[in-house]
Amino acid sequence: MPGPALPDPNVDEPDEALMLRYAAGDIAAFDTLYARRELGVWRFLLRSVRIAAVADDLLQDVWFAVARQGGSLRASTDGGTGYQPSARFKTWLFTIAHHRLIDHFRSDRHDLRLDDDAKEDGTLLDTLAADSGLGPLRQLQSRQQAEALIEAVEQLPAEQREAFLLQAEGGLSVEDIARATGVNFETAKSRLRYARQRLRQQLQEFA
Template identity: 60%
Template sequence: MDAAGSPSDEQLMHAFAAGDARAFETLYDRHTLPVWRFVQRSVNNSALADDLVQDVWFSLARQAPAYEARARFRTWLFTLAHHRLVDHWRTHKNHTSLDAQTEEGATLADTLAAASGFGPERQLTSREQAQALLDALAALPAVQREAFLLQAEGGLSLAEIAQTTGVSQETAKSRLRYARARLRETLEAHA
């Protein structure tokens, strides 16, 4: 149990492995949005992200009987997402642009700006800033973008990023440091 008295993720995973469907629902409710944002910002396509995240949850369900809590559940879940992305990139070399339009005709920057709740003038500035951030993220080398998104969207620690991506902690730290520096430089140039 956690501090609030609700079961931990690890306890829920063991309960799900034992056949408790509500435990799966609780895990899904707790983690689906951060996983989806990580995947979506990695592939820059909402429909594709939906499919990939669904694959991640199917993988979790398949692996439930053999689950052992060797790391935080969240780290294990983001490792599944990372592996699904790697599989996707191996089979699909084309990447969708960040300024590609959604089914509704809006870009991701439009969506981020509209969610700000500001008036039209502030939304325009917010949209420009959102687009600058998305462009800066897209310009990062894939390994740096992934490290940044695992921390920003997944809330993973440096050690967990290293474990998830299969690199040393020092390599993960360097990737994260370079990603932040590049993002900072790009955004300062935009300001």
């Protein structure tokens, strides 16, 4: 009779330690990082481009970059996307995602729409309400309310929407958002503040 399953030794390790293990050749450490962060990155990309197939492609590009750069891990002081052993992995990861979005929008300037699958995904509602100080929206349950919230996020100016989604989907702090998007702390803080104000105005009927 088989014994109990052994716990995964990587589960409780910080992202940064896992990244260093991967750089040293531990493929399982990369698998743990991917399982831990893949959904948040994908949701951030999806809410930004609004087409699931495009988000899938961008997600693949992001993780290819992580694997490629992690395999030749080195300190970087040039302000690029090279991973620094002392840096937070999550901030670096979403910085890569940010740059891939910039590349995408520069090469594909066309109208995008939120597809039906995204509208039916209630997890965005839960995340935004819990992480972004929207108070009464924590109780919203209906599809109509969820769609209203997603539509309101869509209507945010691009820079405010990105900052908001980096916090809501990525769990980044204001300081991390500033680093990921290449702006100063006060600019990132202002973008978040204006995004929340706009959302509250748009969603007053559900408060």
